[in-house]
Amino acid sequence: MKKRVLFYLVALVSTISLESCATNYVVSQPVTSPTQYKTDAKLLALDAKIEADKNKLISSFISEKSVAIAAVKNNIKNSDIAKAVKHSQKIDQILTEAQTYIGTPYRYGGMTRSGIDCSAFVLSVFGAAAGLSLPRVAASQSQEGESVAKENLQKGDLIFFSHGRRISHVGIVENVTETGEVMFIHAATSKGVMVSSLNDSYWGPKYRSAKRVITENGDSYNNFASTTTSATTNL
Numbered sequence: 001m002k003k004r005v006l007f008y009l010v011a012l013v014s015t016i017s018l019e020s021c022a023t024n025y026v027v028s029q030p031v032t033s034p035t036q037y038k039t040d041a042k043l044l045a046l047d048a049k050i051e052a053d054k055n056k057l058i059s060s061f062i063s064e065k066s067v068a069i070a071a072v073k074n075n076i077k078n079s080d081i082a083k084a085v086k087h088s089q090k091i092d093q094i095l096t097e098a099q100t101y102i103g104t105p106y107r108y109g110g111m112t113r114s115g116i117d118c119s120a121f122v123l124s125v126f127g128a129a130a131g132l133s134l135p136r137v138a139a140s141q142s143q144e145g146e147s148v149a150k151e152n153l154q155k156g157d158l159i160f161f162s163h164g165r166r167i168s169h170v171g172i173v174e175n176v177t178e179t180g181e182v183m184f185i186h187a188a189t190s191k192g193v194m195v196s197s198l199n200d201s202y203w204g205p206k207y208r209s210a211k212r213v214i215t216e217n218g219d220s221y222n223n224f225a226s227t228t229t230s231a232t233t234n235l
Helices: 002-024 034-099 117-130
Strands: 158-161 167-177 182-188 194-195 206-214
Touching: 034 117, 034 167, 034 182, 117 167, 117 182
Parallel strands: none
Antiparallel strands: 158 167, 158 206, 167 182, 182 194
């Protein structure tokens, strides 16, 4: 009996001791030292600075790219304006030169202000005002430059006429009115160098084609033939 009581007593004491140990054993996170807090703060600050620098760099790149694009656009715009001005000045020079011939009598084969035919008038005007060397005859002149539709005619364009298949007359577009009427200056057999209209009952039906020999840049096209001394056939 005593042995049994002693056994229970020992078991009770052991149980109480184990519970006491389990109660005193606490699982907890490691204590973070003040140094670690400082390190974490520095890393966060560094990350923030890197992010700020990255955003600044991106903004700077975008800004520089925008400035570059704007500069290119401005250069293109200025270049286009310069070309337009050059073209306008060249056409004005051509028409001013042409108008100095108004009243000059017509002479078949003539090449002077004492008497001139249509193709000689055109080559003289473009030679003096634009430095171009056009062919001597109207038919050959019609092969130069760039073809232009009648509805797209502009000042300075060459327009060609004929009685039949062969081009035999040429004039220079002087103006296109707001209503679309095309006025041209030419050396006519009837009154010499004068201004006429494509709406004219005589010239209108004889119109055949048009060419542009001055580009939008104010330059000449590169396919001009050499000046020849062939005989002319003019109206």
